[in-house]
Amino acid sequence: MTILASFAVPHPPIILPEIGRGEEKKIQKTIDAYDTVMKAAADLDPDTLVITSPHAELYLDYFHIAPGSHARGDFGQFRAPQTAIDVNYDTTLASLIADEAQKTGIPAGFEGERDPELDHATMIPLYFFRKYKPLDQVKVVRIGLSGFPADVHYKLGQCIQKAADQLGRRVVFIASGDLSHKLLPEGPYGAVPEGPVFDKACTGCLDKGDFLRLLTLDRSLCTRAAECGLRSFWIMAGVWDGMALQSRLLSYEGPFGVGYGVASFYPKGPDPSRKFLLRLLQYQQKQKKQRIAHEDPYVKLARLSVETFVKTGEPAPLPDNLLPEMRTTRAGAFVSLHLHGQLRGCIGTISPIRSCVAEEILQNGISAATRDPRFPPVQPAELPDLEYNVDVLGAAEPIADVSQLDPKKYGVIVKSVLDERKGLLLPDLDGVDTVDEQIRIARQKGNIGVKEPIRLYRFQVVRHK
Incomplete structure (x- = not known):
């Protein structure tokens, strides 16, 4: 096992004195914890830092790995252009991670770069690391997140572990990510009740190394809390697949309305009970079955509409066993499709244009799946994972x-x-x-x-x- 340690860290630009100009002192516990973990990272003398960042290139259906041999960035967007970071990329490790991902069926690679500059969620941990070790003495692999579910992020972590072991790379993994962005009414994003609930749950998982719970946190809770770094943490969980860990939450603060947590993870040795992928897949399958079993007649009709049209190209006929109200009521209706928690299509009618609400749902289901201009048409392989909402207006x-x-x-x-x-x-x-x-x-x-x-x-x- 050549993964030396991993660290979950936030990335608030205000933490840097060049940007905070004194305000950073309000998160002194975070600064102190950051210094502690980055000094520890430097003392491990790694060959490579693998950093996952919510602010690197992000695609719903692809993991972007930064290409090339060198990258630079600065904090000009935060009025500190004089503060810059330069790194050399570990092209060999990056290529092997991409190869392992492709073998596993995970879309990942070097395509689709829109901005080669380092993003702030990558630069902030590097800023702290270079206090203790020059950046020209270590290489970097920078990876963006995706819209895939937890199991795919976990598998990517497994690929990182396998690639590092094959090359004998001494790797420190850095999971960059803030927590909830909605903790305080005076914060930049406002407050919701789910914000503190998510942060308590997430930091508890990090402190205990409870990755299975981390991978199965309620999706609606995470979305409403406007979390930032959860997918980084999912990849980190996969990096430690099959390993017992010494885990610790060093600090948690949120005075600006955004949650900042710092946690450390060190390997203690192999532990087969900490191979979480199978249990995660079983959990997801159970959730899917329960969801479908509890769909009401309106949602079942939307599912029938979409699945029939995507599979056959023909609209489904109205079933005979509809609720009477669905045949007699006229109303506008919207059909919304979600895939892995992300919107996949939404089309509807504000007021009724068909003979009954059942007809509205049948037709709008087809439109949501195939005619929403924001998305390509739904493909047959996506059908098992689609979730449906029907709103009757x-x-x-x-x-x-x-x-x-x-x-x-x-x-x-x-x-x-x-x-x-x-x-x-x-x-x-x-x-x-x-x-x-x-x-x-x-x-x-x-x-x-x-x-x-x-x-x-x-x-x-x-x-x-």
């Missing part, structure tokens, strides 16, 4: 101003005063916690400028999921 009513909106209770329709453009956003969406966010997204969907005059309408929904 109540009548829209005009409102005088934003005081009559509530993002948890009401959806919003934004109409341009100048022409027929309009944008709609459903209520109670993960990550949409304020009226301002609602209206901003609805304007974007309707291609309505932020300063254009608008009329506002609200509506309620009955959500089936």
Whole structure:
């Protein structure tokens, strides 16, 4: 085993004195813990630092590994361009990680680079590391995250472990990631109840090395908390596949409304009970079966619509065993598809245009799967992992101003005063916690400028999921 240690660390730019200008002292515990773990990393004298970063290139269906032999970045976007980081990449290890990932069926490699400069979530741990060891004495592999579920991130970690062992590389793994971004009302992203709940759960997992729980944290909780680094931590769990660990949470703070945790992990020796992939896959399969078993008739109809059309190219006929209300009620309806917790398509009708709500669902299911311009058509291989929501809309009513909106209770329709453009956003969406966010997204969907005059309408929904 050539993985020497791993560290979970945050990446707040304000932590650097060149940027914080005194404000960094408010997270002194984080600074002290950061110094402790990066000094420990340097003392291990690694050949390579493998860093996973939420702010490197990110794709929903691909892990991007930074290409080339050298990279540089600075903190100019944070008004400190004089603070720069230069690194040399470990091209041999990076290539072997990509090869191992491909053998495992994980889409990963060097394609799709949009910005070769180092991102701040990579540079901040390197800033602390270079206090104790010059960066020209160590190489780096920089890897972005993806929209894949926990098991795929875990498998990538296994690939990193295997590649390092094959080359005999002495590797320190750095999982860069903040925790919840929604801890305090005065913070930059506001506050939600799920923020502190997520941070307590996540830091507890890190402190105990409880990776199975970390890999199976409730997805809605994580989304609503606006977590940042969880996928980095999932990869780290895979790096330690089959190893007993000495784990410790060194610090946790959140005075700026974002959670910052620092944790360390050192190997104690092989432990077959800590091979988590099979148990994770069993958990995911159990969750999937339970989800499908509890789908109500509206969601079952949406699933039938999508699966039939994707498999055959033909629309499904209306089943005979529908609820009577689904044949007699006329209402607008939206069908939303999610894949691994990420939106995969959403199309609907604001008001009824077909004979009954069942027909609305059948047709809008096809549209969500094949005609949402934001996504390519759903493929047959994706069907087993799709999750469905059906929102049946109540009548829209005009409102005088934003005081009559509530993002948890009401959806919003934004109409341009100048022409027929309009944008709609459903209520109670993960990550949409304020009226301002609602209206901003609805304007974007309707291609309505932020300063254009608008009329506002609200509506309620009955959500089936």
